[in-house]
Amino acid sequence: MIGRADRLRRGPFREGAFTSRLHSERLGAILGVALGVTFGVCFLTGLLSHLIQHPPGWFHWTSRPAGVYRVTQGLHVATGVASIPLLLAKLWVVYPHLWRWPPIASVAHALERLSLVPLVGGSVFLLFSGVASIIRWFPWHFSFPRAHYWASWAAIGGLLVHIGAKAASTRRALGREGAAPVVAAAAEAGPEGGLSRRGFLGAVAAAVGVLTVATVGQAVRPLSGLSALAPRDPDVGPQGFPINRTAHEAKVERLATDPAYRLLVEGRVADPLALSMDELRAMPMREATLPIPCVDGWNVSKTWRGVPVADLLARAGASADLRDGVLVESLEPKGAYRVSMLDPAHARDPDTLLALEVEGEPLALDHGFPLRLITPNAPGVMQTKWVGRLEVR
Amino acid sequence: MSQRPVAHPRSGSPARTVGSSHHGTTFWVLGLLGWAAIAYAAWGVVAHPGGTDPPNFGVWFVGGLLVHDLVVAPIVLMVGVAIRRRVRRGRAAVQAALIVSATLCLFSLPVLLGLGGLRDNPTLLPRNETAGLLVLLAVVWAVTAAGLLVLRSRHRPPSTRHRPAETSGGTRP
Numbered sequence: 001m002i003g004r005a006d007r008l009r010r011g012p013f014r015e016g017a018f019t020s021r022l023h024s025e026r027l028g029a030i031l032g033v034a035l036g037v038t039f040g041v042c043f044l045t046g047l048l049s050h051l052i053q054h055p056p057g058w059f060h061w062t063s064r065p066a067g068v069y070r071v072t073q074g075l076h077v078a079t080g081v082a083s084i085p086l087l088l089a090k091l092w093v094v095y096p097h098l099w100r101w102p103p104i105a106s107v108a109h110a111l112e113r114l115s116l117v118p119l120v121g122g123s124v125f126l127l128f129s130g131v132a133s134i135i136r137w138f139p140w141h142f143s144f145p146r147a148h149y150w151a152s153w154a155a156i157g158g159l160l161v162h163i164g165a166k167a168a169s170t171r172r173a174l175g176r177e178g179a180a181p182v183v184a185a186a187a188e189a190g191p192e193g194g195l196s197r198r199g200f201l202g203a204v205a206a207a208v209g210v211l212t213v214a215t216v217g218q219a220v221r222p223l224s225g226l227s228a229l230a231p232r233d234p235d236v237g238p239q240g241f242p243i244n245r246t247a248h249e250a251k252v253e254r255l256a257t258d259p260a261y262r263l264l265v266e267g268r269v270a271d272p273l274a275l276s277m278d279e280l281r282a283m284p285m286r287e288a289t290l291p292i293p294c295v296d297g298w299n300v301s302k303t304w305r306g307v308p309v310a311d312l313l314a315r316a317g318a319s320a321d322l323r324d325g326v327l328v329e330s331l332e333p334k335g336a337y338r339v340s341m342l343d344p345a346h347a348r349d350p351d352t353l354l355a356l357e358v359e360g361e362p363l364a365l366d367h368g369f370p371l372r373l374i375t376p377n378a379p380g381v382m383q384t385k386w387v388g389r390l391e392v393r
Numbered sequence: 394m395s396q397r398p399v400a401h402p403r404s405g406s407p408a409r410t411v412g413s414s415h416h417g418t419t420f421w422v423l424g425l426l427g428w429a430a431i432a433y434a435a436w437g438v439v440a441h442p443g444g445t446d447p448p449n450f451g452v453w454f455v456g457g458l459l460v461h462d463l464v465v466a467p468i469v470l471m472v473g474v475a476i477r478r479r480v481r482r483g484r485a486a487v488q489a490a491l492i493v494s495a496t497l498c499l500f501s502l503p504v505l506l507g508l509g510g511l512r513d514n515p516t517l518l519p520r521n522e523t524a525g526l527l528v529l530l531a532v533v534w535a536v537t538a539a540g541l542l543v544l545r546s547r548h549r550p551p552s553t554r555h556r557p558a559e560t561s562g563g564t565r566p
Contacts, residue, residue: 020473085496088465095466108416111424117458118431124457131500136517137509140453146444150437151454157430164423165416194477195485203489207496214497214529228525229501231509231518242516249513 005102012099022200023096029166029173030201031090036163038083039123043156045076049295050149052379055343063349066376067301070293073379074219077297080130081215085207087123089200112165119158125151134296135231143336218298232298238364241292241300244380245335247365252386255331256369263312263354263371267327267392270317277370280356283307283315288351294380304374306355310348313392322347324393328373331388340373340382351376354387483541490537494530501526 011017052061052069062068104110126148133144140147195203217227221234232242247253255261263280265273286308293299313326322344332338346352354371356363363369368385375383438445472491480487503509504522511517 018470081500084500085492088496088499089492091461092466092469095462095470098462108420111428115424115427115431117455118434120461121454121458122434124461125454128457129453132503132509135504135509136511137503139508140446141449142446142453143444146441147438147446147450147453150434150441150445150450153430153434153437154454157427157432157434160423160427160430162427164420164427167419167423168417193481193484195488199485199489200492203492206489207493210493210529210533211496211500214525215500228520228529229497229504229522230520231504232516233519236519237516242519243514246511246513249511 009101012096013101015101017099018096020194022195022197023093024197025169025173027197027200028090028093029170031086031093031204032166032170033174035083035086035090035123036159038079038086039155039159041079042076042083042126043152045072045079046149046152048072049076049379050145053145053382055341060343060345061377063343063346063352063376063378066351067291067293069377069379070219070291070299073293073295074216074297074299077130077134078212078216078219080127082208082212083123084127084131085204085211087127089204089207091120112161115158115161115165117158118154119162122151122155122158126155221300230298231296232294234298234300238366239358239361241302241367242294242298243366244294244296245337245385247369247386250330250332250335250386252331252333253365255388256365256386261370261388263387264389265312265316265392266389268318269313269392271315273312273316275312277356280307280354280371283311285356286350286353288353288374288376290351290374290376292374292380292383299380302358303360304353304355304372305357305360306353306371306374308350309342309352309354309373309390310350312354312390313347316392318392322392327389327391327393328384328387329389329391330384331386337381337384340378340384342373342375346375346378349376486537486541490534493533497526497529497533 009015049069049072051059055061104113129140129144129148129151132139133148138144211229213223213226214229215227216230217224218230218232218234224230224234227233234241237243247256262274262276265275284307285305287303287305289301289303291299291301309326313322325344326342326347328340328342330338342352351374353374355368355374356371358367363372368387371387373382373384373387438447438450473488476484476488476491501522504518505526509518
């Protein structure tokens with residue numbers, strides 16, 4: 001029986017089919033640990049972003065300190081990008097294992113190998129869809145945030161199974177300097193003049209470093225001049241910063257520039273308001289320097305001037321507890337982000353503004369004229385533009 | 394964990410090491426947690442078809458895996474074989490520079506192909522990506538070449554082949 005089975009052992013299944021000394025257990029272990037760290041960071045920061053945007057009842061995101069989300073989301077995208085060379089290197093190093101013989105040795109081994117489908121499939125899916133989404137390329141039919149979210153559970157589950165299966169051998173491989181290569185034949189190959197294992201790791205680290213410098217400038221402004229491959233330049237756009245959704249795309253040009261525009265403050269309030277722009281300008285204004293941190297990983301910090309949401313709510317006679325938050329609605333006729341919810345802590349924060357001005361100028365139409373919500377610590381997609389209505393829930 | 398000092402499965406002997414005796418508490422606890430998360434993911438995709446479009450999700454999920462394992466990895470392996478056959482001098486440097494270059498090219502490929510971007514939003518992809526990529530590649534290869542020259546001049550091997558290795562300046566700085 002064994003003889004017959006072994007006759008199937010052809011092509012890449014053959015012993016010694018992969019000869020490079022770089023298919024080494026130790027390299028696989030080092031790259032695996034590095035990916036464990038970057039995927040862990042990606043998963044946690046991504047989960048946080050998901051909870052902030054779709055909060056279950058038990059979750060309340062803090063409005064202070066300002067700019068935490070800018071750091072976590074910048075980290076999410078940057079570690080995801082940095083994972084690309086790490087993942088490709090790791091998969092190349094362990095590639096001979098894909099063709100191991102016999103393919104399955106036991107039930108536990110089968111489960112372990114099966115978990116590589118969600119792990120590798122999920123990893124490739126997450127990195128590919130993440131990179132595609134930050135350049136706004138959507139070649140699929142699903143909703144990017146939904147699919148990216150569920151795929152992350154598959155990948156992190158696969159990662160846990162994999163860590164459980166490989167913890168011992170990883171520890172062993174890391175503990176021994178220069179552990180034996182995966183393919184025994186490689187040891188006999190001797191010096192081949194190519195990259196050493198240390199050189200290979202160095203090259204992968206260089207790839208991570210160069211790719212990071214080439215992209216991270218969209219989040220870390222001093223590096224923006226070096227980031228030739230970043231999808232955004234934080235200094236390029238109307239009034240000197242980027243936009244995610246233009247007024248034209250949102251189809252709000254007519255509504256937002258209508259002289260009959262009124263801001264409505266409604267819901268559980270004693271005196272519903274309908275304020276004209278002149279009435280809004282007559283209210284006490286407040287200035288705050290706060291970031292817009294985009295889910296796509298770029299951010300800009302600007303000085304905004306506007307009416308605190310808390311003042312508007314007080315003027316309308318809303319009850320002070322704001323128990324169920326405040327709904328902020330855009331003039332956009334449709335779109336996934338035309339409304340956002342302000343958690344009570346965010347609605348009460350004095351720096352949560354309906355901004356009329358940025359850097360001393362009236363807001364450009366593309367930045368949300370006449371009014372844009374600005375909050376100390378929320379994703380850009382929740383800093384609703386072209387605000388037309390507040391509803392106290 | 395009960396772990397026997399057995400040979401690694403590479404050694405050609407049928408994979409004894411992956412038998413159940415190899416697996417301790419860590420394996421089963423993390424395995425259970427991991428499969429629970431995978432099951433949650435599968436449920437999430439199937440239970441929210443409006444957002445996830447399960448058939449399309451499946452195509453992209455499995456497709457990425459297959460494209461990597463059956464297309465990308467074999468191409469990289471073939472390039473590796475070609476380099477081993479063709480590049481004699483400075484092979485390590487060429488391999489290192491290719492690793493960095495391939496990463497940059499892969500990342501910028503969608504933009505270079507004109508995918509992505511928004512017609513009415515000039516703040517997305519405002520740069521000339523082609524020029525940026527070419528400059529980056531030029532820097533990578535220039536640094537590699539410079540590094541190679543420095544190493545060569547520092548470790549210029551004496552013109553003899555039969556001298557013992559330890560007198561030829563070593564292989565590392």
